[in-house]
Amino acid sequence: MTEELYLEELRLEEEARGLTIERFHREHANGSQDDTFSETFLGSYLIRRYLNPYIAGIAEWMNASLSGKVGRRSTASKLLEDVPASVAAFLMLKAIFNKVGVYNNQKVCTLTGLALSGADLIHDEMRLRAFDDEYKKWSQRIHEDFNKRELPREKREEYMRKVFLKAEMPWSTWTTTDKVHVGMALLSIFKEVTGDLIVSTVGTGKAKRDIVIPSEGLQKAVADNAAHCEALFTNYFPMVVPPRDWTAETLELGGYLSHHVTPYPLVKGSRRAYKALLKGLVKEGKLDTVLNAVNALQRTRWQINVPVLDAIEYVYLNNIPCGKLPRANNKKPDPAPKRLEFLPADHPEVKAYRAYCFSIHEHNRRVVGKRVMAGRAFQLARKFSQYDAIYFPHDFDSRGRVYPKPTGLHPQGPDYVKGLLQFADGKPLGTHGRRWLAIHGANCWGEDKLPLEERAAWAERHTDLARSVAADPRADLRWTEADNPCQFLAWCFEWAAMSYMANPEEYVSKLHIDLDATCSGLQHFSAMLRDEVGGFHVNMVPNDKRQDVYGAVAAETIKLVEADLDGDNASLAQAWLKFGISRGVTKRPVMVKPYSGTRQSCGQYVSDAVDEKLEEGHALPWPSEDMWTFKMYGADKVWAAIPKVVVAADGAMKWLCTVSRLVGKSQPKERRIEWTTPLGFPVHQAKFNVKSRQIETFFDGRIIKPRINDELDELDSRQMSSSVPPSFVHSLDACHLQMTIDRAAREGITDFACVHDSFGVHACDVERFSRIIRECFVEMYENHDVLSDFLVSAERLISEEYQKDIPPVPQLGKLDLRGILENPFFFS
Structure with a gap:
């Protein structure tokens, strides 16, 4: 760290403080005026x-x-x-x-x-x-x-x-x-x-x-x-020097260097007793792996990919469709056909045109917030593009999941933000790097369901596309058609440059090549239960063919819908089959099922999936005034199909719910439920009853429920039972990430891009990193019976009155965890 950069960091932190105060007072002045x-x-x-x-x-x-x-x-x-x-x-x-x-x-x-x-x-x-x-x-x-x-x-x-x-x-x-x-x-x-x-x-x-x-x-x-x-409105910028490491002495200070940035603890929202417990564990060296992981993430040197920034800003400002990137300006409905002027208001054509206009206005309303986020990301990227390297301080949530502190621009952002970021220090592709760079390109385009070798071959076949796009991304806009267009554009620049080299293995790459879990929640439940059926669907058994759990649920959903073709819901069934029941419709309901997903959340996710297809131009499948019926019919079928594929995980969730409810009923002195991850990270969770002083008003038709009162010193057993399963699984995927980053760092890997269930490194490091991911996962579950460990922690909090109601730990299946080491699609 040079003195010049150190002083620049202090200046940026002071600037962030000024912007914080300005934003706070601007929002309140606007509220007063409006x-x-x-x-x-x-x-x-x-x-x-x-x-x-x-x-x-x-x-x-x-x-x-x-x-x-x-x-x-x-x-x-x-x-x-x-x-x-x-x-x-x-x-x-x-x-x-x-x-x-x-x-x-x-x-x-x-x-x-x-x-x-x-x-x-x-x-x-x-x-x-x-x-x-x-x-x-x-x-x-x-x-x-x-x-x-x-x-x-x-x-x-x-x-x-x-x-x-x-x-x-x-x-x-x-x-x-x-x-x-x-x-x-x-x-x-x-x-x-x-x-x-x-x-x-x-x-x-x-x-x-x-x-x-x-x-x-x-x-x-x-x-x-x-x-x-004012301090609660803090603007957190990326840093231009390495953040302060998390140690026993800095657990409540955060990664920034000056008093201009409000200090923050290692674990968000932690209370005094928890902070004392954490400090003791750190001093005893019991959380070394956890701290090594978060410090390695913080030390990763990043850089703005300026050619990608230039191209993304161009398509944004010109309203060119590009994945999830919002439009800079509102859409405008096509003019109404002249003949509609002579038709009555209740004519089907008139009603259809009104529905079309309504969908355009709804789209415009929904993208306002996204547009603000995109604008902020571009503004920050342009601001920090002048620096050779930037860093992202991180902290943990209560489950141990790691998050970057800066908002707007960070490695856990959407595609258009991830595409803006590359590692500051490049590494030659070496022996295996070209293959993994090729696979990354296919993944970004949307070919991530293919076998790995076919993905690599796809990239090789599309070298001319990459060269054309890289030569002029404004003229050749085919990159905008990719599933993740902005990351695909970044790939085009690198793949094209590499393709012109006589020795491609010497090409110095800066991209982060991400390996994604196959429905992480189900993978963790399948491992802790040794569930061979669930494990098969999420690529945990040896197989040269990639399994797609979302596609499997979609297939079961189609069967259930087809069964209605001769019944009272025949018209709805026909409409859904014509509309298409794809993995896109089932993905989010299946993804959240291990996290105590509900029938209500399933309905919302199916509704969102339908809206997304309509925004992409799909024809309206059902009368606009009754779309809710169409959506909820589909949600009912998806919800009924999930248990046909996801079996054992449901039993484990119910077991966790029951044990957590018993803790809530017992009202232990600690007023919480707690468990420890395999790495020793303590997770404390408490959901309290609130005295029924919550006010419910319609306020011009919109229900609002302002929560006014303080929590009572009494656990809410219902909330405890519903919140623990997702928190438990999140704590385990966080533990796996920490183990993986720590081991990779000790083996010499230096740069990491991680989003809970997606781990990324340089192309040349992926082969080794992929092995580490699998080894750490297997070791975590071979060495720890996490459900039994959870019960040991919970039992002491359950009163004698309810001890008899504790259900036995779910029986283990026959899944061989070692099969994970042989399945290339476990993380891919």
């Missing part, structure tokens, strides 16, 4: 601060008012008789902090305007509750649609007014006078309870009016909290 301050970080804090005393004040006033003790206020109390105090308090607080200048003292809010604003929210809430009581299923469909589409408030209200008209229900039931009564009463209560609003009279004559301003105490609370919370 009347959405209650939804900001500080706004949420203020609501939590005032809610409970305000609820108590409203409840006390209601009791007194309804008994006839407060005279004039009885008008408001009668209107609020059916409104829960918690709902009235929550919505009035939103109005107060949206309208009153708690962040911007220049903001003017009249007393009457504020009263009407809060009363409007409460009135609309009660009308929506009335609609929900009258039309349960209709209401549920609307809420599901609103929650998914994230429509702005005015659009939700506009839509609901039309729905009320259709249902022949009046929207407005309170007069303006009624609303003033309600709003004034609630504001008066807030003033009495808190003293933090001041009503001041300004102007004279006809210009005279009452305005509402925050008290000095409220302004001070906002300012103090803002100063404290």
Whole structure:
């Protein structure tokens, strides 16, 4: 590390701090200006601060008012008789902090305007509750649609007014006078309870009016909290010098070098007792392998691939379709055919065109966030392209999974981000590197289901394509057709350059060649259970043919759908068979099944897969107004097909759920469930009951459930049982990654690109690295009975009352783990 680079790093960290403060205040200033301050970080804090005393004040006033003790206020109390105090308090607080200048003292809010604003929210809430009581299923469909589409408030209200008209229900039931009564009463209560609003009279004559301003105490609370919370908005940049290693002395400092970046612990969100435990284990040398792995990842030298950046920015700015890269500008629907002008509104062609336009607008809405992420990634890549090497500090989550701290640009990003990054230090391909570079190209294109030798041959056959693309990626855009186009483009540049060399083995490559697990969760369950059936489907037994568990579930799904061709659901079955039941439809439901995937999550993933196909231009398979029926039919069939392929893993998940539930019921003193990974990393998990003070409102048709209260010192056995299986498996895939990186580093491999179940190194190192991946996995499960170890940790937390209910550890099958060493597709 040169002094010049060290000083540059300090400058970048100071710049990041400045951007942090600027972003924090910009977001809150915008919220204040746009009347959405209650939804900001500080706004949420203020609501939590005032809610409970305000609820108590409203409840006390209601009791007194309804008994006839407060005279004039009885008008408001009668209107609020059916409104829960918690709902009235929550919505009035939103109005107060949206309208009153708690962040911007220049903001003017009249007393009457504020009263009407809060009363409007409460009135609309009660009308929506009335609609929900009258039309349960209709209401549920609307809420599901609103929650998914994230429509702005005015659009939700506009839509609901039309729905009320259709249902022949009046929207407005309170007069303006009624609303003033309600709003004034609630504001008066807030003033009495808190003293933090001041009503001041300004102007004279006809210009005279009452305005509402925050008290000095409220302004001070906002300012103090803002100063404290700025750090929570920290911008983490890549570094231009190696991050500080994680050691016993730095466990709470993080990888950055100066006070400009808020320090962070090795394990996100860890509590004091856990930090003390971790420090003791580190000092005793019991977590050396874990720390060696994360430090090796942090020391990897990266570099921006500028030719790829230039090409990706070009296709982005020109709205050229390119994989998952969002468009820079909104799509525009094709003009309506002239003949539609002469057709009635309910004509099928008119309805179909409207559905088409709606799909375009929905696509535009969904990509806004993706567009922001892409823009930030390109901005950071351009900024850091001037440096010969950059580094990514990492930390762990509670399961031991490793994550880079910088956001926007890092090795765990989407394809267009991964394509921007290459290792800073190149290595000659050597004996095996050309083969693995070829396989990588085929994988990026989408030929990753082929045998390895066929993948390599595919790359050799497409050398001319690589040369043409590399010569001018703006003119030859075929690279954009790949499954992972940006990584494929990076491959084209290297493959083309290598192909011109007399001795290709001397070509110096900088690409990271990634080896991906075959459904990692099922691999881990199959190993711990010695499940030969599951192991076969995820490439854990010797086989020269790659197995595809997602394709196997798709095949079973097709059988179930075909069985309906002669039944009541024949039309749905025909529509699905025509639409196509591919591995793309089944992949995510199968992938999350080992992580306690539910029927509900399956429905969401199938729905997403259908939407993706429609965005790619596939014809609408079912009437647009009833697409939910189509999607849920497909989800039901996928859900029914999964157990036909994934058998033993389901039993292990249920066992983990049962044991975890017993811990929750026992309420041990430690108030947690815990286990230790094979590398000694302690995992603590606690899901607490929350006192039922969570407020549920429809808020113009969109259900919101702000969680206000503190957790109780009481474990939630239901949440414990559902959350432990995914966390348990994640802790094991994290352990496998740590073992693999540590051993590879000790064998001389220096650069790593890792994303939980995808491990990457230089092409010349892949042959050796592939062996290490398999060896570490086999050793982990040969040397550790992880389910029995889990039970030992859990048993001491289960009270004597429930000891008799502990189920036996699932019986092991006959899978020979050594077969993994002979299957080239285990990670490929």
